[in-house]
Amino acid sequence: MSLRLQARKLACERDDRWLFHDLDLELCAGQIVRVEGPNGSGKTTLLKILSGQLADYRGELFWKGAPMHRVRRDFLANLLYLGHASGVKAALTPLENLAWYQALAGAPGDEDDRLAALEAVGLAGFEDLPAGQLSAGQQRRVALARLELMPRPLWVLDEPFTAIDREGVAALEARLEAHTRCGGCVLVTTHHALRASAGLRSVCLGEGGAGVER
Amino acid sequence: MVAIRATLKRDLVLLLRRRSEVLNPLVFFALVITLFPIGISPDPALLATIAPGLLWVAALLAALLSLDGLFRSDYEDGSLEQLLLSPQPLPALALAKVAVHWLLTGLPLALMAPVLGIMLSLPAGSYLVLALSLALGSASLSLIGAIGAALTVGLSRGGVLLSLLVLPLYIPVLIFGAGAVQAAIQGAGVSAHLAILGALLAVALIFAPWAIAASLRISING
């Protein structure tokens, strides 16, 4: 079954305010969907709903054509989510952080893989420093190393470009494109303008209205 | 299983790297116990009669003190989100975190209590029961308290609220824990008390992980 995340007539009401309603969205293999909208328009909430963290919505979600609540485990096993907060423990070294994430996915993992992933995000030489001693951008890179480390097809990224320098942004952008070329799919919120590419689409969340697909 | 073991190890490493968080409840315990002879009277006979209750209440408060941090740092740096998105069962992962909390708070408190018991002239013959009842009881306290910690982790000032939620639920454990020590002093059998503490722990083990998991899911969306 091919990768496909669908949302039909999705609506979310937060304390008597409609963040969005009647939102239809489809994300297939090889696509990047960028969620746009002003601050407070519900981008993060949408990402949380689509990554299965929030159950408080109306409408239907489908993963690989099946209703989400029935295939939740399989969905989570295919999902890599990066939130606002990096999820990196300051008291642990980057290597230890990654080891926990590998184990959380269900496999003990391999030290060489972790070293390779850290090198790929430009953190070679910082493997054994507590993450708290790294800069904000470097901590962000530790989180991004998970993209290298764990082969998950569906990426849901909330503002992944925050705090990263220009080279890092370019590298991440290239990484997203490479991921879609290999058959993965990406859902991303960002204020950064992404380079136009074949699989890129945008969804715009407006003031209290429906999401518009462009 | 891999994920649970890794979470256990990670939390142990984290706490051992911030040793003050492990030591603070113990110091608090000793300090509170020091306050009572000063506040009441240094009379050994009087102290001996109130010692079981004092030791239990002080240990309970010390354990409560450390609860607020159980999920807070994970909540703040985003790793709680990731824990919730793991394909592993969340109640089991939460249980691993609670186990670490007990191992580094409840168990040390139980081991330290006999020393403070000497300072309160606790009658001989009740020291083992004191440590045993605290070790058993504090496991229930960690489990019940973790529900409160999970419910309040998303609130910026959850600390006082946490005690308000959790302390009434601690009362049965306190009654049977302190009761065990008292029974030991009077020379009565303590196995019934310890059995009830064990039963309370069993009930907590059955229900608490689910309640903690549900509460964490609520808090992450707060």
Next chain:
Amino acid sequence: MWAFIHKLGSPKWFYGISARLSPWCWALAVALILVGGAWGLAFAPADYQQGNSFRIIYVHVPAAFLAQSIFVAMAAAGVIFMVWKVKLADMAAAVMAPLGAGMTFVALFSGAVWGVPTWGTWWQWDARLTSMLILFFLYIGVIALRGAFSSRDSASRAASVLAMVGVINIPIIKYSVEWWYTLHQPATFSVTSRPAMPTEMWAPLLIMVLGFYSFFIAVTLMRTRSEILRRESSKRWVRDLLGEGG
């Protein structure tokens, strides 16, 4: 079953049906409390041990009954809200919590007043009073937790979970407190558990208990109605309703 639950859970439907039920509940509550009160206070025989001071039982016991029942009702509403996502259940739970806390306070206060002629003191660590006090703290915890969240949805869920945890614990707390009490004060006179009470004494008590329950139902209906209006104020049917009314 499903359709029934959802029909029952529709605030609009409930608003209509409760408007018709509510006056009857009020009438029943007032009638029962008046009859039970008059009978209990004026006509029931005085207690041979306590004289007339025992008559406080006609307030104390119904309040204590209600205090415990409301917690169970609140937890049940919490379960309905969490499992079937019926928002109406949560509205009911939200209005029940202060009412339950109030009833617990009435039970505690009347118990303390009763204590003066019986024990010669305002407070004694009696098993029932102690568990009532703990119940009071549990209520305050639920209310405080609900108030602490900025998002109402999270507040509702958190309060539901806490009410469920509480309701599992209440029997455990009750039995352990009773056990603790018998251990420490084996020979104290317990006021409410008396072996035999003549019919003339317990009949008015029964009427009072029923009256208190009707009162609880009436108040819950009324306050749930206003909670519905508050929470659904943006819905069209509420606007229509308020538009008609003024």
